[in-house]
Structures are given as structure tokens and as C-alpha cells.
Amino acid sequence: MPPILALEGIAKRFGAVVVADGIDLSVQAGEALGVLGPNGAGKTTLFGIITGTVEPDGGRILFAGRDVTRLSPARRCRLGIARSFQIPQPFGGLTVFENLLTAACFGAGIAERAAYGECLDILDRCGLVEKANLRAGKLTLLDRKRLELARALATRPRLLLLDEVAGGLTEPEARQLVELIRALRSSGITIVWIEHVLHALAAVVDRVVVLHGGGVIAEGSVAEVVRNPAVAEVYMGIPVDA
Amino acid sequence: MSAERPFRIARASTSSRIGLGLVGLLFLLLAAAPWWAGRQDLRLLAEIYAYIALASLWNLLAGYAGLVSVGQQAFVGLGGYALFALALFGGVGPLWTIPLAGLIGALVAVPVALLVFRLRGAYFAIGTWVVAEVFRLLASQISSLGGGSGTSLPAAVVTSIAATRHAREQLIYWVALGLLVLVLGAVVLLLRSRHGLALAAVRDDEVAAGSCGVEVGRAKLLVYVLAAGGAAMLGALIFLQKLRISPDAAFSVNDWTAVVIFIAVIGGLGRVEGPIIGTLVYFLLRETLAPYGSLYLLVLGVVAIAVMLFARQGIWGAIADRTGWHLFPLERRVILPARSSSAGIGRPAADPHRAHSFALAGLIGGAALVMAGAQAAADRMADGKGPWAACRGPESCCGSPAQPDHAAMVQGRLRPDSDPAARGVLEPPPPQSPSSCGGHARACRSPNEPG
Ligand SMILES: Nc1ncnc2c1ncn2[C@@H]1O[C@H](COP(=O)(O)OP(=O)(O)O)[C@@H](O)[C@H]1O
Ligand SMILES: [Mg+2]
Numbered sequence: 001m002p003p004i005l006a007l008e009g010i011a012k013r014f015g016a017v018v019v020a021d022g023i024d025l026s027v028q029a030g031e032a033l034g035v036l037g038p039n040g041a042g043k044t045t046l047f048g049i050i051t052g053t054v055e056p057d058g059g060r061i062l063f064a065g066r067d068v069t070r071l072s073p074a075r076r077c078r079l080g081i082a083r084s085f086q087i088p089q090p091f092g093g094l095t096v097f098e099n100l101l102t103a104a105c106f107g108a109g110i111a112e113r114a115a116y117g118e119c120l121d122i123l124d125r126c127g128l129v130e131k132a133n134l135r136a137g138k139l140t141l142l143d144r145k146r147l148e149l150a151r152a153l154a155t156r157p158r159l160l161l162l163d164e165v166a167g168g169l170t171e172p173e174a175r176q177l178v179e180l181i182r183a184l185r186s187s188g189i190t191i192v193w194i195e196h197v198l199h200a201l202a203a204v205v206d207r208v209v210v211l212h213g214g215g216v217i218a219e220g221s222v223a224e225v226v227r228n229p230a231v232a233e234v235y236m237g238i239p240v241d242a
Numbered sequence: 243m244s245a246e247r248p249f250r251i252a253r254a255s256t257s258s259r260i261g262l263g264l265v266g267l268l269f270l271l272l273a274a275a276p277w278w279a280g281r282q283d284l285r286l287l288a289e290i291y292a293y294i295a296l297a298s299l300w301n302l303l304a305g306y307a308g309l310v311s312v313g314q315q316a317f318v319g320l321g322g323y324a325l326f327a328l329a330l331f332g333g334v335g336p337l338w339t340i341p342l343a344g345l346i347g348a349l350v351a352v353p354v355a356l357l358v359f360r361l362r363g364a365y366f367a368i369g370t371w372v373v374a375e376v377f378r379l380l381a382s383q384i385s386s387l388g389g390g391s392g393t394s395l396p397a398a399v400v401t402s403i404a405a406t407r408h409a410r411e412q413l414i415y416w417v418a419l420g421l422l423v424l425v426l427g428a429v430v431l432l433l434r435s436r437h438g439l440a441l442a443a444v445r446d447d448e449v450a451a452g453s454c455g456v457e458v459g460r461a462k463l464l465v466y467v468l469a470a471g472g473a474a475m476l477g478a479l480i481f482l483q484k485l486r487i488s489p490d491a492a493f494s495v496n497d498w499t500a501v502v503i504f505i506a507v508i509g510g511l512g513r514v515e516g517p518i519i520g521t522l523v524y525f526l527l528r529e530t531l532a533p534y535g536s537l538y539l540l541v542l543g544v545v546a547i548a549v550m551l552f553a554r555q556g557i558w559g560a561i562a563d564r565t566g567w568h569l570f571p572l573e574r575r576v577i578l579p580a581r582s583s584s585a586g587i588g589r590p591a592a593d594p595h596r597a598h599s600f601a602l603a604g605l606i607g608g609a610a611l612v613m614a615g616a617q618a619a620a621d622r623m624a625d626g627k628g629p630w631a632a633c634r635g636p637e638s639c640c641g642s643p644a645q646p647d648h649a650a651m652v653q654g655r656l657r658p659d660s661d662p663a664a665r666g667v668l669e670p671p672p673p674q675s676p677s678s679c680g681g682h683a684r685a686c687r688s689p690n691e692p693g
Contacts, residue, residue, distance in 0.1 A: 053449050073452035089450040091443045097576050102439040107455030112436045116251055132576040
């Protein structure tokens with residue numbers, strides 16, 4: 001079976017800033033992969049390239065063996081790639097419930113009425129069901145982050161890309177989130193998770209890659225990469241609490 | 243888990259039930275207007291309907307799809323010319339040209355979209371305007387429709403609508419009301435459907451919409467084509483009422499876009515109710531300021547810019563923000579019997595992603611109006627006429643309801659209280675004199691006359 005996600009020679013630069021310089025990466029179906037790297041390393045941009053909102057300068061993206069490099073973000077979403085946005089991007093004029101309904105109707109291709117129950121279910125799991133009728137633009141930052149995850153789930157993803165969803169959570173909240181993501185993984189969803197909260201990441205993923213300078217500088221378990229001298233160097237000055 | 247919990251999805255709210263009830267009553271009242279309103283009132287009402295419809299379509303474009311078009315006059319004019327061409331050369335009954343014009347507008351919108359969709363933001367706005375100017379120039383090349391100076395509907399065509407002027411005016415009034423119901427109904431049904439979710443998602447965040455499976459480009463194209471078809475139908479209606487067309491009147495950026503932007507922006511973009519409120523405010527201002535001639539354009543421009551600076555959400559936005567009211571049942575509310583007491587109705591939030599395009603729209607509209615006002619004022623001085631002398635364009639004064647027949651008189655070369663059908667419409671124009679302004683001491687000139 002081909003890997004569910006394969007990046008081949010992905011290159012991207014913004015002017016003089018090289019964020020990807022021939023990145024090769026593959027993720028097996030059912031795997032949970034962590035992504036580390038200092039701010040500005042290009043992690044979020046890589047998610048944009050995978051989901052189709054950022055056009056790479058070179059390279060190919062394969063999803064379950066299929067070349068999706070030229071497909072629209074919407075097509076990729078319908079194939080099963082979903083993401084959360086690091087800076088939440090809710091549909092502010094719609095209610096929380098309608099945010100999920102949009103994702104279910106268009107991302108998962110379910111008829112509106114058939115999606116009601118599933119959307120409420122996801123809201124319940126993400127701790128948002130009491131806020132179903134609130135305008136998403138009125139949510140607190142924390143609830144917006146919950147909505148990011150919930151809306152991504154409503155698209156019925158096969159590959160879920162999470163961008164710093166644990167930042168700012170209290171300990172019990174972080175534990176709940178970890179439980180939820182583990183449950184998603186055991187239901188068969190492949191996870192790629194960008195996260196600075198290392199103990200949360202370590203509780204879910206088997207493998208992490210560290211991005212820096214446009215390439216993968218280290219790979220292994222969380223414990224292995226934090227001991228890696230190259231990683232220690234790029235994080236110099238940034239405390240690593242693992 | 244909520245899947246086992248009973249739930250219900252409610253579409254209507256108290257405010258939307260009251261709102262729909264009021265809208266229904268109002269519709270009945272307005273449908274009966276020929277029995278309680280005078281001719282001039284009917285003309286004014288029909289004009290109001292056309293503007294509500296045009297503004298609703300523009301709201302769909304700019305408020306939902308983020309397409310700040312300054313070129314909708316391209317399709318209004320196209321519809322008007324389709325009416326004349328189909329009626330004169332195709333022998334199509336004038337009322338039947340309206341749906342045909344809509345079809346033509348929608349078809350023409352597809353290649354136009356392929357062109358202008360390559361442009362973004364301000365470039366898109368300018369691109370649509372350029373397309374409309376090209377259309378105007380093309381129309382002025384059609385010599386069989388009077389070239390640059392335009393033409394009138396022949397008496398035979400006019401009488402084919404209805405035998406008497408009275409019957410014709412009633413019929414056109416009802417068609418105008420019907421078209422408004424059609425456009426508003428289509429907008430409400432579209433926004434109420436799952437496609438409404440997609441459009442609202444595009445309105446709020448294009449990138450996130452795409453990542454949630456919404457084909458943003460396709461949604462925009464759909465809205466553009468719908469808005470073009472609607473504008474073309476309205477164009478056919480408007481020029482059916484005027485009985486006369488010229489490239490300048492048909493493709494007027496002031497009448498069919500600047501005013502429409504003003505209406506949509508002050509009413510509140512991205513909301514169905516906005517264009518209705520905005521149109522009412524516009525006509526209130528126009529009627530109040532009518533005695534001051536072209537000055538009203540300046541006032542409108544200043545009002546539009548003020549709304550942009552101080553009340554981005556527009557009038558309905560400010561109302562809905564404070565009250566949570568909706569006239570139309572667009573939203574979906576989850577009713578969970580057991581625990582949902584705390585699930586309140588939130589209020590719409592200001593949207594930073596769209597704010598810039600709204601601001602752009604408002605400023606373009608405001609600036610266009612100020613420019614039009616200033617130009618009219620300059621013309622007035624250049625003409626050396628009295629302070630009330632300047633009239634420009636069919637809508638700015640000649641079409642104003644203080645002298646509602648005036649537009650028809652000047653443009654259709656009619657005299658007061660004479661049926662064009664009975665007299666023949668194509669006689670040479672009467673000499674322009676203050677008395678031709680329906681008793682008001684104004685000298686009006688047709689927009690296609692050299693100024
Ligand atoms: N649209 C853009 N235009 C220009 N520069 C960008 C854009 N998006 C990201 N960048 C730059 O690319 C680099 C990587 O950004 P990002 O992918 O957000 O990093 P990370 O998520 O790893 O912190 C940063 O230097 C950022 O400023
Ligand atoms: Mg990032």
C-alpha cells in the first residue's frame with residue numbers, strides 16, 4: 001500500500017526566505033506524526049502546500065498514491081485531507097453548528113439533514129455543544145481553536161493536519177485533547193500534528209520530524225530528537241520542556 | 243452523546259416569523275397599489291423595487307462572494323438593449339424579452355467572468371468597469387438602435403404591451419413587483435440552502451472555505467452569473483418603463499452601480515435585509531433633497547463615506563447587532579431539550595477579512611457619487627443656468643418622482659397626459675424649455691445630448 005501522504009522534493013520560497021528546499025516526507029496510513037521546528041521554520045506553510053492553499057515552487061504531493069499537486073483545496077478536502085488553522089479562521093457570521101455543517105456538506109459531501117446528528121456529535125466531543133448556536137465570530141480564542149478541530153473533523157478526514165491546537169490549554173484541557181486525538185487515531189484517521197507542547201505531542205505520536213532551514217534536520221521519537229545536537233542548536237535559547 | 247440525545251433544528255425565529263409576516267402583508271398591500279396609488283407613486287414604487295433587486299444582487303456579489311464589481315451597469319444596459327433588439331428585430335413581445343434578457347445576461351457573464359476573474363480587489367473593480375465601458379461603446383455602434391443617441395420603442399411595440407397607457411403602467415408595475423419577489427425570493431432561497439452556507443463561508447473566509455471543501459471559484463462564478471442575469475432582467479424592465487434607451491443611460495455607472503453600491507453599503511453588506519433598508523434610506527434622501535438638484539449626489543457620497551468610517555456594518559448591521567433580529571429565516575438553530583439553556587443566539591461579528599473589500603466598495607461608491615455631484619455642479623455653472631437648472635442623467639432628476647413622467651417626456655419625447663401609443667412615439671423631440679419639466683422651473687436635457 002502506498003503511504004497516505006508523500007511529499008516529493010517540495011520547494012517553496014517567499015522572496016529571499018526559503019521555507020522548503022526539496023522536502024521529502026512520507027506518512028503511512030494510521031500513523032501519527034509530530035512536526036517540530038522553531039517559529040518561521042515553514043511548518044504552517046507546509047500544511048498550506050499539502051492542503052492546496054499555498055502553491056509550491058516545485059515538487060509533488062501524493063495522497064494515497066494519487067498526485068494531488070494540481071487539485072484545488074476543496075478537491076483535496078473531499079479526498080480526505082483536513083486541517084486546522086494555527087490562527088483560527090472560523091466562518092464568523094455563521095453559528096458554530098453551521099460552521100460544522102458547511103464542512104460536512106461540502107468537505108464530506110453529506111446531505112444537510114443527514115449531517116445534523118454527526119455535527120452535533122463532533123461538537124459534543126470537542127466540548128462545544130453548548131455553544132452550537134453562538135456566532136463563531138463571538139467565540140473566545142480557546143473555543144475558536146476547538147472549533148478548528150471540530151470543523152476539520154466534520155469533513156470526515158482520512159488525514160488530519162493539526163496546527164498548534166494544544167497551546168494555551170490548561171493541564172486538564174490538554175489531557176482531554178490528547179484523549180480525543182488518540183481516539184481519532186484509533187478510529188483510523190492519520191494524524192500530522194505541529195505542536196510545541198511536547199508532552200502532549202509525545203503522548204500521541206510515534207515519530208516526529210524537525211524542520212529547519214527548508215529541510216528535515218532530525219527524525220525519530222520525541223525523546224530522540226530533543227537529545228539531537230542539531231535540534232538543540234536550532235532551539236538554542238528556547239527551553240525544551242520534555 | 244448527542245446522537246442519542248433528541249434534537250431539533252429550527253430555521254425560523256420569532257423575529258423572522260414577524261418579519262416574514264410583515265413582508266407578506268406588505269406584498270399584498272403593494273400588489274394592490276394600482277387601486278390606491280397614483281400614477282406617479284406607481285412609477286416611484288417600481289423604481290424602488292428595481293433598486294432593491296439590483297442592490298440585493300450586488301450584495302450577493304460583494305457581500306457574499308467578495309466580488310466588488312463596479313460594472314453591473316454592463317448587464318443592466320445589456321438587458322435594456324436586449325429588450326430593444328428582441329422587440330424591434332425579433333418581434334418578441336416586450337414582456338417576454340425580460341426573461342430572455344436574463345438568459346442573455348447570464349450567458350454573456352460567463353466569458354466576461356473568465357476575463358475579470360483573473361483580477362483581484364481594486365483591479366477586479368476597475369476591470370468590471372472597463373468591460374461596462376466597452377459594452378457602452380459597442381452599443382453606440384449599433385446604428386439600427388440609434389447609435390450613440392439611442393432610440394425609442396415604436397408605438398406598435400408599446401401598444402402591444404397593453405392597449406391603454408393606464409393598463410400598460412399597471413402591468414409594468416406588477417411585473418416590477420414580480421421581478422422583485424423573484425430576485426429577493428431567489429436570494430433568500432439560495433442563502434437558506436446548503437449553498438448559502440458555502441457563500442457565507444466564502445464571505446467570512448475564502449481560504450478556510452476552500453479547505454472545508456467549498457469550491458470557492460465555482461461559488462463566485464455562480465453568483466456572478468446569477469447577478470448578471472438578474473441585472474439584465476431588471477435592465478429590460480427599467481427600459482421598458484422608460485420606453486427609450488441610449489448607451490449613456492443604459493450603461494450609466496452612476497445610476498446602476500454607484501447608487502446601488504451606496505444602497506448596499508449603507509444598508510449593510512452580507513445581509514439580505516441590508517439592501518431593503520438601504521433602498522428606503524436612499525429614496526428618502528433623494529426625495530427630500532430633490533429640490534436641491536444635483537447636490538443630493540454630494541450628500542449621498544458623504545453619507546456613504548461616513549457609514550464606512552463609523553458604521554461598517556451598515557444600518558441593518560447595527561440593528562441586527564444590537565437586537566439579533568432577522569427578517570428572513572436563514573440560520574439553523576439547534577434545539578437540545580435537556581441542556582441547551584445556555585446556548586444563546588450570538589451576534590454577528592465584524593469580519594476583518596472582508597472589511598477591506600467593504601471599505602473599498604463604500605469608498606468607490608462614495609467617491610463616484612461625490613465625483614458625479616461635483617461634475618453636475620460644474621456643468622451647472624458652465625451652463626450658466628440658475629441654481630436649480632442642472633439635470634443630469636435619467637435618474638438624478640428627470641426620473642425623480644417629483645416629476646415622474648418627466649423622464650418619459652424627455653426620453654420618450656412625450657407630452658404630459660398624452661399616450662405615446664396614440665400619438666406615435668417617434669416624433670421629433672419638443673423644444674426643451676422649462677415648461678417641459680412638468681411645470682417645475684427646471685431645464686432638463688437628455689443625457690445623450692451634447693453638454
Ligand atoms: N504568504 C506569505 N508571504 C510571505 N512570507 C510568508 C508567507 N507565509 C509565510 N511566510 C514566511 O515564511 C516563513 C515560514 O512561515 P510559517 O510557515 O508560518 O512558519 P511556522 O509555522 O513554522 O512558524 C516565515 O518567515 C514567514 O514570515
Ligand atoms: Mg506555524
